[in-house]
Amino acid sequence: MISLAETVLRGDRLALARLLTQVENNTADGQAALNALFPYTGKAHLIGVTGAPGTGKSSLVNQLALHFRKEGKRVAIVAVDPSSPFTGGAVLGDRVRMKDLSGDNGVFIRSMASRGSIGGLAQATANLVQVFDAAGYEIIMIETVGAGQSEVDIAKLAHTTLVVEAPGLGDDIQAIKAGILEIADIIVVNKADRPGVENTEKALKSMLDLAHPTQKVFAHHGTPLRLPPFSEKMGREKEGRESENNIWIPPLQRTIATDGEGIDELAQHIVKHGEYLHFSGDWTIRERARLESELDAALQSALMNQFRERVLEDQFNKVVDQVFERSLSPSEAVKALLNWRLK
């Protein structure tokens, strides 16, 4: 019998769609297919697109996909939207902005609900990306609503991370707070036809300067997510990479995603960043870091599942009751729950 993985490798789109579901639901079949497909992965350029809701990420992804299609590259899009923490349901609306991609067999869009489990989202995303990579998609864009840790985790999956901002979403203090600026390889100021774009750009530029006060720090920018704590970083700076060319300064690109302005330039920055990664050797470093964080996410999720299997809902609720009555502190409760596993 032909396996699901083989059918996917042959380019069957329905098989691909079904495998993505299996993988997302983490079934045994999905796992087996992932294992079979893993040797075929590692070829795609993974592009993370993140930013606050309403900055125009989906429209931007739509335009970028059109651009890469013109170059004949096959494009996959994983669009993540949040699940309700109360009902587990979700409305996934990213396709609304991606109508232009319809009718093109070289594009595959998959919407994904975040499903709210720690570590699990990053793992599920990584797995979907692996399937697309094995299926021969050369450009894979991962779109997430940005603001929190899970987005930073997802950024770790990407070779190139775009952070999308728009005028009027907040002052420069927001830019410091956001923190996601630090993960940006390319900063996009979308909706550049809106008033206030100069101010937004100025604020972002000054924040970038603050985040990276000297050029030397940029030497580490190739792996910004693996930056050691500040003091350690200062020590390591001396051994930093020698070549002056080894510096990637995140460019700032204005775009108007609704009419495609600035998209060609943005795509050039993405390609350039890809070339930079290869040239500087950062591609392999990132690839390793990426696989490491994938492994880490898989481990977290496996441990959580193991924990859930061993500690039943009512046992968990009993401990919650004790915490509520103040007879157990949260950290004591954690200890109790972890020990439960051993019983």
Next chain:
Amino acid sequence: MVKDRTALNEKKIRVLVAKPGLDGHDRGAKVVARALRDSGMEVIYTGLRQTPEMIAEAALQEDVDVVGLSILSGAHMALAPRIMDLLKANGQTNVKVFIGGIVPDEDIPRLMEMGIAGVYGPGASTEDIVKDIKNAVK
């Protein structure tokens, strides 16, 4: 209670909510999308003015269990069979298709014959829709 302990690998019902054709009234589709979300389903919302081809393609890529069509233009007898044919051509015979909107009573039996799983007019309760979808997907 916040259910963040819900298993990630739980099977979710995935529903495509689409508006084929040219009418621009998406209030109903949005109300239904929200009701389905609140019942724990994952709803992929495509927005207005979708062709049958776009809907079938989205249903395939998203590997949905259910397609919900909102049609208020009166074109259901043209759009529904086209979408059913395309789903079939793509191998998605297992997908259940529901229609909501303005459908004259005499058309309903013909739609059911085509394989449409349910038709809902004005005043239909979202609870019934949720219940019917859950039953159809079982």
